[in-house]
Amino acid sequence: MTKGGHALSDQDSANAYWKANLRLITWSLVVWALASFGFGILLRPLISGIAFGGTDLGFWFAQQGSIIVFLILIFNYAWRMNKLDAEHGVEE
């Protein structure tokens, strides 16, 4: 994959690190979209049967749930990436 033989393992490790980052971002953004555009807006009719505090779960997602999901996603990303940095030896 790399040009020239030198630091082959470093390059492989860097590629693996970047792939792992992209995978984590992709999954995070799937959840991000599902909580906001999904349950909060477009899929709200599908879950309208689930009652929540005088309204339905979709309303809760639109006004509170999505923000809580965003928070979990960012902290999860920071925690997993900081661990990944150490595993691939690219931490500061």
Add this chain to the structure above:
Amino acid sequence: MDQTTLNIIVVGLSFALYFGIAILARAGSTAEFYAAGRGVNPVINGMATAADWMSAASFISMAGLIAFVGYNNSTFLMGWTGGYVLMAMLLAPYLRKFGKYTVPEFVGDRFYSNTARVVAVVALIVMSVTYVIGQMAGAGVAFSRFLEVDNTTGLLIASAVVFVYAVLGGMKGITYTQVAQYCVLIVAYTIPAIFISLQLTGQFLPQIGLFSEHAASGQYLLVTLDGLLTDLGFTAYTTGSSPWLMALFTLSLMIGTAGLPHVIIRFFTVPRVADARWSAGWALVFIALLYLTAPAVGAMARLNIMTTMWPQGVQGEAVAVEDLPDWFETWRVTGLLGVEDKNGDGKIQYYNDKSEAMTALAAERGWAGNELVTFNRDILVLANPEIAGLPGWVIALIAAGGIAAALSTAAGLLLAISSAISHDLIKSTINPGISEKGELLAARISMSVAIVVATYLGLNPPGFAAQVVALAFGLAAASLFPTLMMGIFSKRINSAGATAGMLAGLISTTLYLFLYLGWFFIPGTNMLTPDQYLFGIPPTHFGPIGALLNFGAAYLVSSMTAEPPQEIQDLVESVRIPRGAGAATGH
């Protein structure tokens, strides 16, 4: 002591605090002026980012926007927070690793082109200047309303305060004043919300109160609210319409938020890449404290208005003119609230007279139209303490909070503008040989000029202030966000591609706004009308389309031209890993 004196004392104390911080946190170098010496703790930076981001619009207007529309305006809640997920994963850590001072600087270096850098500077200045006009005007209004000075004096005081700590302290001074401003604004916002929640639902936390039982009716608060609204011909609070447009507008706000340069540069102030990741999370924690309270404030304030106007319920008599609460009179004199007893029965009927379903009922009960003729939505937050019957110092705190929200955002924007001028135009383009001392002086002069221009525009606001905010978000979404993201996630996008992309995003977005809202927003010069929207998309929702055009043009032009040189591809490799970011600290 009267209310105005109390307001002056509380606001004066908050200013004394900001000045104290400014003196302690003077900037001695360009690293301190642009990036607070990169020594800011991630939690502290999160707090400063929250104040930087939450403007007068978030503090004063958002709860009202939700209160009078209900579910459909959840777009603001999701859009203005969801952008942080994009920023945390797609931009902030890598730009911190890059380790320079401004957003256009990354564009210029990554795309090895001064043209790209200058296009980025232009985009940054247009969006930041339009944004700052609203902040200065907001600060002026807050001053005039609470301190009983006229608008001009209020605005001049606000500019003078910003001048002292922003010119003296640069990013370093701004950071620590923003922390203080955050504390002021969040306390001011939460205290009335807690009391209103306790009164209506017995719940201490408004976030829980929103989904709890309404003590007076024994039903869920939202059920009661929906019932009252539909009985009076209004749309139910919890129902929505046009889901696809809602989703598009939410996406537009999200991408726009992630692309705002004054927020992005806040992440340049933390010591390490790992800190930039944590800091984005903390920023959202502090933002969420207000954003999770706002929908509760909105719904509860709306319910309070309904029960004030219909004390015996919708079937009973409307409120009599002499029984209107005191806060009605306080706000009636400002012209933001108005009643008119059209049928002369001495009572004020509040209902939706535009609803055809109400015509028969109105005729039967002798109503001659809606008599709560004016209700400015901004009153909601400002009058909250009076509605909840809270003491005078809470009202004074709201005054200080509104001013803090406007000033903190204005300072952040002014720094983004001045650093783009002194660093990207003067240091990188016009006079590369400038000394460190010379650049620091240039930064301070740029800041002063930016404040003078912002003050002038605040005093003479262009008549299109509301549309201009849409322009700022649309431009951020269509120009900077896609270009920054491609600069990190693609090694193939080259200078021609990035420049073409930015121009495609900028021009298409501006053109779409101008075609429907008038050239330079001058009324009557629009060439197309709302029924001619392309695929039914309103101009305020255009951001994601502009971004898509940016991505498309950049990809197309790049694939037809040579790939970026090896050192640029190495640069992309290096921003992708955290190791080595510390080395940039001392530069």
